[in-house]
Structure formats: C-alpha cells, structure tokens
Amino acid sequence: MEIRPVAPEDVEAVQALIESDPGYTERITGHPPGPADAQSLLMMRPDGLPEQAKVVLGVFEGNELVAVADLLRGYPDDGFAFIGLLQVHGDRQGCGTGSTAYGLVERYVFEHWAEVRRLRLAVVEMNAERAAPFWRRQGFEPTGEVKPHQYDKLTSTVQLYEKALCWGHPRLAVRDSPIAGKGLFAAGPIAVGEVIAVLAGRKVSTAELEELLEHPPVDTITVADDLHLVLPTDPRPVIAYGNHSCDPTTWWVDAVTLSARRDIAPGEEVTSDYGTSTGIADWRMKCSCGSPLCRGVVTGTDWRRPELQERYGDHWIPLLLQRQRAAQHA
Structure with a gap:
C-alpha cells in the first residue's frame, strides 16, 4: 500500500469509500452519507486554521482507494x-487494513512534519465501541478530556x-559507525544540555519484550518493573540508531528524554x-565502544556499580534511580 494526498481526480473514489460504510457516517453525524461528503471532507477545517495546514490522504493498493485520512497540522x-x-472502505474492514493505513499516516507525519511530537484525535461517543479499541491498539490513550459533539x-x-x-534533534544524522553498524552523528554543533531526543512507543511486559527480542532490531528502554517502552520500527526513528558508549555524549534527564552530557562537535558520534x-537483570551485551572507560560487557545490573552512580549522578531512568536509592537505604 502507498499513501499520498488526495487529488481532484480522486474525489469520486473518496465519495464511494464514504458510501461503502454508511453506518460510520450515521454514528458520527446522525445521517447517512450525503452526495457531497467527499467534497466537504476536502474543504472543511477549523476556523482560523490556514488551508495549507490541512491534508486529506488517500491510502491506495494499486489503483484502489482503501482508506482515507484527514490530517490537520x-x-x-x-x-x-x-x-x-x-x-x-467497507469491503476492507476486519483484515488489518486500518492498522496498515494508520501506520502509513504516522509515517507521513514523521517524514513531512518533523516538528510534530504528538498526535491527537476525538472519538465520538456513538462510535466509541468500535473506534476506541482500535485507537488503543495503535498506541493512543485517552487524555481525560470529554467535549460536547453537535452535528x-x-x-x-x-x-x-x-x-x-x-x-x-534536527542536527542528527545516521552514518556508518566505528562502534557497530549504523550510528548517530552530530551534523552540526550541539551544546551541553540541549535535548537530543524524546522517546515514545508502546509499552510491553518483560515476557512480551522477550518475544519481540527474538526478531531484532528492537529498540527499548525500561520504564518500570515488568514494563518496557518499545520504539516503533516502521518508520524507525532516528534516535533508534544511537549506539552504546561507556563514556557517552548524552544522558537521561527524565524517563524518556536524552540531553547532551557535554558539547558535541560536528561529526562526533x-x-x-x-x-x-x-533494568532487565539478565541482559548482557558485549561492548566495543573503544573508550578508555569501556567496561567490556554492559549488563542490566550496571546500576549497582558505584563508579557509574558517581559518574552519572541523577542521570538514569527513574526506575534505576529508585533501585539505587532503595539499595542505599536497605
């Protein structure tokens, strides 16, 4: 499947798609589809939002339009x-097309709207029984906000x-690394304290993570006991290419944010x-970072090492900080 902005010649196909599932329109509007719904979809946007901030995307399989998405930047x-x-499309429901289409929408945002850090949507109460489970499977969570809906x-x-x-960070580039495979490099100067990355993804248990690790690559950090954040794989975010070093250029400032530990020069990994x-106790990885501080092997119990606690201070993920403090008071 491929995704692209809907063109004028696609309007009839969009209208046919809307009419293929009249129940959806009725749950959202209280009416069956109208003959101009496709045209309305292309034109309607919130008051004050510029025209260029709206895009209607079509998901195509060959020449067939199988899904449509309305995005506001x-x-x-x-x-x-x-x-x-x-x-x-009504004929393509229940076979994974929706999840595939959403993945393409997220990829479009990733590739075209680099400044976007959060996606938001609204689920109409009349459609919640069907829509809410789908969006949760895609990684969305309710904000707690409920607003009136009138149509x-x-x-x-x-x-x-x-x-x-x-x-x-916009000054990150993926290149061949002397440490391992591909790595992240500074494409320009990055000052100490600048935010390098904010991680996001889906949360899984340790058992689920172990299954995922059988099919690498898997990019993950520990969030809590028996809970891990797994970064997306398609598209794979730039930060996922970051290699390990025993004398790193970044460190953690909260559960999902990495910042520059010191000034990073252009071209530096x-x-x-x-x-x-x-935080997985039995996790081990051979290290070839080449640093004078190289430990040789990195493990899931390195948080216990006094020299690392002194080197990084509070710059660990929160769970490991909690473990350190609990051990100190044991």
Whole structure:
C-alpha cells in the first residue's frame, strides 16, 4: 500500500469509500452519507486554521482507494497533528487494513512534519465501541478530556485521545559507525544540555519484550518493573540508531528524554550508556565502544556499580534511580 494526498481526480473514489460504510457516517453525524461528503471532507477545517495546514490522504493498493485520512497540522497547538478522520472502505474492514493505513499516516507525519511530537484525535461517543479499541491498539490513550459533539440534530460527546511520537534533534544524522553498524552523528554543533531526543512507543511486559527480542532490531528502554517502552520500527526513528558508549555524549534527564552530557562537535558520534536505561537483570551485551572507560560487557545490573552512580549522578531512568536509592537505604 502507498499513501499520498488526495487529488481532484480522486474525489469520486473518496465519495464511494464514504458510501461503502454508511453506518460510520450515521454514528458520527446522525445521517447517512450525503452526495457531497467527499467534497466537504476536502474543504472543511477549523476556523482560523490556514488551508495549507490541512491534508486529506488517500491510502491506495494499486489503483484502489482503501482508506482515507484527514490530517490537520499544528492543531490544536504547535507540535500537534490532529487526525480528523481515518475511514477504511467497507469491503476492507476486519483484515488489518486500518492498522496498515494508520501506520502509513504516522509515517507521513514523521517524514513531512518533523516538528510534530504528538498526535491527537476525538472519538465520538456513538462510535466509541468500535473506534476506541482500535485507537488503543495503535498506541493512543485517552487524555481525560470529554467535549460536547453537535452535528445537526445529533447531540453527543467526544473523548480526546493522544499519542506521543519520537522526536530527534534536527542536527542528527545516521552514518556508518566505528562502534557497530549504523550510528548517530552530530551534523552540526550541539551544546551541553540541549535535548537530543524524546522517546515514545508502546509499552510491553518483560515476557512480551522477550518475544519481540527474538526478531531484532528492537529498540527499548525500561520504564518500570515488568514494563518496557518499545520504539516503533516502521518508520524507525532516528534516535533508534544511537549506539552504546561507556563514556557517552548524552544522558537521561527524565524517563524518556536524552540531553547532551557535554558539547558535541560536528561529526562526533552521539551515544548513550545502555546500562543507564536497562533494568532487565539478565541482559548482557558485549561492548566495543573503544573508550578508555569501556567496561567490556554492559549488563542490566550496571546500576549497582558505584563508579557509574558517581559518574552519572541523577542521570538514569527513574526506575534505576529508585533501585539505587532503595539499595542505599536497605
């Protein structure tokens, strides 16, 4: 499948897609599809939002339109994109097309709207039984906000959902690394304290993670006991290419944010110490970082090492800081 902005010649196909699932339109508007719904979809946008901030995307399999999505850039605030609609052709529902289409939408945002860090959408109460489980499977969580929804004579409510996206510093580049495979490098100067990356993804248990690790690559950090954040794989975010170093150029400032540990010169590799973000006790990795401080092997119990505690101070993921403090008071 491929995704692209809908062109004028696609309007008839969009209208046919909308009409292929009349129940969806009825749950959202209280009416069956109208003959001009496709044209309305292309034109409608919130008051004050510029025309160039809206894009209607079509998901195609060959020449067939199988899904359509309405996206708003910078709405409701800078750094957001709002999914106003994701509708799958009635004949393609229940076979994974919706999840594939959503993945393509997220890839489009990743590739074209680099400033977007969060996706938001609204689930109409009349459609929640079907829509809410789908969006949760895609990694969205309710914000707790519920707003009124009025369309003609239909009075209902909407619940807002959000999903964080991975973000990487704009001066990061992926290149061949002397440490291992591909690595991250500074494409320009990065000052100490600058945010390098904000991680996001789906949360899985240790058992689920072990299954995922059988099919690498898997990019993950520990969030809590028996809970791990797994970064997306398609598209794989830039930060996922960051290699380990025992003398890293970045460190953690909160559960999902890496910042520059010192000034990073152009062309220098951008690294982190995997031992500061891994809480699986039996995890081990051979290290070839080449640093004079190289430990040779990185493990899931490196948080216990006094020299690392002194070197990094509070710059560990919160769970490992909690373990250190608990051990000190034991």
